[in-house]
Amino acid sequence: MSEELWSGNYFNYFTEVEEHFQKARGTGLFLLSPLDWALIECWKEAGLPLEAVLRGIDDAFEKWRGRKSKVRTINSLAYCAQAVVEQARIMAGAAPPAPSRAAAPPFALDELRTYLAADADQLRKASFEEIAAALDRLAAEVELHYGNLEDLERRLTALEDKMIAAARTRQTDDDLVAARREFDLQLRPYRAKMTAEQIAMLERQFLDRRLLESAALPRLSLFYLR
Secondary structure (H helix, E strand, O other): OOOOHHHHHHHHHHHHHHHHHHHHHHHOOOOOOOHHHHHHHHHHHHHOOHHHHHHHHHHHHHHHOOOOOOOOOOOHHHHHHHHHHHHHHHHOOOOOOOOOOOOOOOHHHHHHHHHHHHHHHHHHHOHHHHHHHHHHHHHHHHHOOOOOHHHHHHHHHHHHHHHHHHHHHHHHHHHHHHHHHHHHHHHHHHHHHOOHHHHHHHHHHHHHHHHHHHHHOOOHHHHOOO
């Protein structure tokens, strides 16, 4: 990830996508579903530029409005998935942007320290002592990491992977089956619009998000520092 991507706009990736979809749909009070949030997570992790996602949403709605027969309202970001991927391909083939100076971190040092400490406390209450201790160390050494947020994000991602793996061992079979059933139900209208690889990635993100929500565990990423 280039330094340019660590701008304030990129940290607001989720909010920007949510607000843009609501605006395109014309219903500001519309709430995204767990499937929608998992899809945004997939796009972010795949490195799709925010601009490509926003353009894809606009393109999908433009084509939908141009249809002679509209059988339903667009109720999910999944409807825009193909258009988003296509816009990402178009942008990838365009000339690279001119180099720019690295943007300053979009949050203060104290905000970062507080965020790490709060996550550590939440994990400690849930009996994830080892990961909580690792977050405590990051919070204590936050000045050392403030100048290299990309590396800090890698460390947090590694800790989140460990946390999810540990949480999954505590998950009951019934809970997992219920989560998979919910995923299949939400994806059903849009499954034909996605490749098998996209569906597999989306399912993993959906199940991870559901697992953390049910266990009341935090997301360990700077993208969730608001």
